[in-house]
Amino acid sequence: MGVFDIYLLEALINGVLLGGVLALLSLGLNLIFGVIDVVWICYAELIMLGMYGMYFMYAVYHLPILVASVVCIAAVAVMGVILHVLVIAPLLGSAPINQLLATGGVLFFLQSAATVMFGVEFKNLGLRLPVLKVSEMFLSYSRLLAFVTALLAMLAVYLFLARTYTGAAVRAIAQDRQIMPLMGVNTHRIYVITSALGGALAGLAACLLVLQYDVHPFVGLSFGPLIFLICVLGGLGNFVGGFAAAFVFAEIISLGGLYLDLEWGYVFAFAFFIVMMFLRPQGLMARRS
């Protein structure tokens, strides 16, 4: 296998496309962490439920896919709010690790609720988008679509944070959780809005992922850990860092998968993560003063 062969290029491009989706996934988690200072370990499980929602709406009840997507995004956003109100809000004052573990409990709950309700069979939309062939390379439309949508969604979130009044309040809370309530910002309201936004991003990710992957109750475990690592690598709460880390990770996985097995891609990505933690802990801890 030559160094610059067509497979390498294909793997590189697929890595970039995967990176777009991973960046979208980590954006939601980063937003939650940056603003509320909580890690939703169950974030991937929200996506899993969104994927099931898409499956039922599209494949079982035959709603148009765009309508289904909108409903899915709204529904997962509502789930995000419920998660915040029921689980996170009572724990806001306690140790961070307790919040982490409580959302771990939600992870167990959602996963097994899906097993109980939907069974363990793999399900898919039965919708296959065509594959684009660019001079010997195969790129799937669903990945391209996911990549473009992810970029647009990230732009939208950026504009929301940078250009709107509420967005400014969200950023202010992220900067100083103690002072902003004194300045008249309603913390609870901002937290709920952020949770809804985080949930909506998870819902959007679900709409994009369900085009590429089968859904089953444990699908969250296959990319959940990856999202956390990306967020930590980029610096939890650091959107730009998370964005960059997503692409680095995606390339490692894609290239590892090209030369060895897909699992080795993950092994390299995880190992890279641990090494980077030691090489650049200051990037990681940038948020702590």
Next chain:
Amino acid sequence: MRRPLPLAAALLLALPFVYHAPYPLHILVIVLIWSFAYTSWSIMGRFGLVSLGHGGFMGIGAYVTALLWNKAHLTPWLGIPLALAASGLLAVVVAYPCFRFRIIGHYFALVTLALSGIVLQVITATRDYTGGSLGYTPERYHGGNSLYALQFTGKETWYLIALAVWAGGLWVWRKVDRSMLRCALEAISEDEDGAAAAGVHVTAEKLKITVLSAVMTALAGALYCQYQMFISPDTVSGIAISLQMVFAVVVGGIYVSLGPTVGAVITILLAEVLRISFGTRAVGWDNLVYGVLLVIFIIFLPKGILGSLLDLARGRRASPQSAARVASA
């Protein structure tokens, strides 16, 4: 408080000779092995060192032992110590930089989460040797009953082995509980800078307890492998197992020595009762109940069942001093 201990020990020791129906004995062995694993986790978890990587240590304990036996024909009597050493080494490799660079709290939990992810993926990726997600079986030796291969068909033997290891775990807990290490680690969990200023070697103390905990967890994994004679990445390794450990310990009580045991008893009995009463329809229900319980416990009973009960018992004997200590804790 002195006399119940020998009595309880005698009762537990005599149990398999009086009552040896295979199924309850099997459940007891499983409960003891997991109790030991959970105790190993909470030996560091109680100091705020929440690791989500113990699934990885357990997997190493199980897989290294089994691989050495099958591929190198090395008796588990040597294989287990090697597995424990491997696990301890891995703990040092990961934990030392963590502690050195002050990766604590969330960050420590997430780095160790990566560790359990790595171990799981390595086991799956090296499927030519480990069987991947299909699982792995140590070869039987002399009909599966041999001291040399550490394989026994009798459940009574396994019960006694598991009992001894579990009691050993509690003994280690007690030793740690009464040592200077405990004081140092409690100081560290309160305030790292303060502890360092007071002359505590933060990195070294944390490393000691982490290695101890990792080695014990690996022993639990090796034991599980030898008893079940079948391991798969999902049953001894990975993130689900790591979370399961945390969950059981939180339910039982993280700050008391028997807390993890209580957690193991509750979670395993719950799973078994659901399995027996609902059969295959119960798939998923046990974790459903776990998940809800975990959330409820963390919100309302962060000290766990046993911890809260002990507090209650202590409160009834009402000395204002201890009440104040509980309130401040």
